[in-house]
Amino acid sequence: MGMVRTSLDVATIRKDFPILNREVNGRPLVYLDNAATSQTPQQVIDVIVDYYHNYNANIHRGVHALSQEATDAYEEARQKIQKHFNIAKADEVIFTSGTTHAINLVANGFSSFLKTGDEILVSAMEHHSNIVPWQMLAERTGAVLKVIPMNQNGELVMEQFHELLSEKTQLVFCNHISNALGTINPIKEIIDASHEVGAAVLIDGAQAAPHIKADMQALDVDFYTVSAHKLCGPTGVGMLYGKEEWLKKLPPYQGGGEMIAEVTFEKTTYADLPHKFEAGTPNIAGGIAFGAALDYLNQIGLEAIAQYEEELLKYATKKLLDIEGLKIYGTAEKKTSVISFNIKGIHPYDIGTILDKLGIAVRTGHHCAQPIMDFYQIPGTVRASFSFYNTKEEVDTLVEGVKRARNMLL
Known part of the structure; x- marks a missing residue:
């Protein structure tokens, strides 16, 4: 051959x-x-064990040594993710429990921006987690969900995508790679065309991340999601990349500790990015191991x-x-x-x-x-x-x- x-x-x-x-x-x-x-290499397993053996502590809030060590390791992992995906600012990296959580966070946030008659486009080859949250969003807001069709080869019919795009289009969703077919979608064309009509774009990168190093600045995408367990990392942790301007506009997804600046019973003010979207104690070991998994893949x-x-x-x-x-x-x-x-x-x-x-x-x-x-x-x-x-x-x-x-x- x-x-x-x-x-x-x-x-x-x-x-x-x-x-x-x-x-x-x-x-x-x-x-x-x-x-x-994907399976997990010993190098990543060792990082998880090391965390629980040596410096298991809650992050960001403690003055004691273990908390400082855990916070440093967790934030260092955020920087590894930032570097790997060529993200402009570490604050644009939101730790999530995975791609599904990340997509729901964005869908929930857009509830306050959409109105009846707005249109959202989704590709015909999405995973359910990149369909159902948008259907729920459409039901809540009166927006109309339209589908970018595919052909027998398992490729998106791009002519019809361009025809579907209009001034009414507010949001466009597409996976970078289809989990069911392996198709690599022309996401740069989708992103650029969507931006021309003023629509925001979310790309589901769960299947792409193990195979392709996606460059957020070159793609100019608004949101991109990844799950660590698809790229030799642990389950229960992932990333949402969002452009800072969007993340500042979106309301918090969950309320709780860590995502607040000040709380009184009269009013609460929210923390700055990325903490605004990271309520509660995160999967600390998972986040650190996510960084280690990227190190492992980049070494190869x-x-x-x-x-x-x-x-x-x-x-x-x-x-x-x-x-x-x-x-x-x-x-x-x-x-x-x-x-x-x-x-x-x-x-x-x-x-x-x-x-x-x-x-x-x-x-x-x-x-x-x-x-x-x-x-x-x-x-x-x-x-x-x-x-x-x-x-x-x-x-x-x-x-x-x-x-x-x-x-x-x-």
Whole structure:
């Protein structure tokens, strides 16, 4: 195939991930569910353990040594996130519990800005967490939700996007990469066109962050969301990037400690950014570990990771398409290492169940993207999603497993 050999030392990288040594149903684990959550390297696990062993304390409020140490480590993680995503100010990084929390924070804030007849656009290939909050927002405000359609390849129909945009458009939502199809969306074109009509844009970067280093200043996006557990970090922590001007306008999402400047029973004044949106005790260990996960990925290099995953994607696509009756959904020209497929006449769940018996972890179902499945008129797909710690041998194991499932079920 004339592919460039990768510079990654995958055998050494795999040693960083303790879970890859385990067996499932008596077979070595082949973990191909990375789009749902990535695995965590020992280097990140050690950071979490170190926090609870050595300086577990609440942050920002304490004068004692442990609190100072925890605060410094947490704020240093914020700066790592700022640097990684090329964000202008650390104050524009809001720690959240993940992408879903971040999207809901923005949707809630816009309740006070929208009025009946305003329009909000959402792409046809969104995860439910980038659909439902906007539906709720539309119901609360009388705004109209319109959908940017997609084609059979799993690409957005950009001509229709441009036609949908108007002076009425206030907000536009799109994922950077589709979790169900792997499609890389033309978000720069979406952002620029939306700004021309005065609309704000939120990009769901949950699936993109493990594969692409998104540059907030180059994109000029208004909001961008990320979950740490998709990029070798812990669950329960994520980031909302917001332009300072927007974050200052939006009302607080939750009330409580840390997000206030002064409280009397007559009136409360809110804290400055980013604390205005960070009520309560955060996932401190998680935030620190999020920073450590970015360090880990940057040490390997996101370009090298993307190149190797592209190699795996091409290899797996070619091998899987040799299987009779197998159809891949999501054949966009630009896509990441996700393959969503079905075999004619077999329910995806049945294939997933047999693969599990063989120690192969894939995802089956609608992947929280039911409108995509309705578009293709299918109940769901089998989704294999690859990461930089996967190997061609594991792809071969998957292919053999799928063949075996096909022979058993047809």
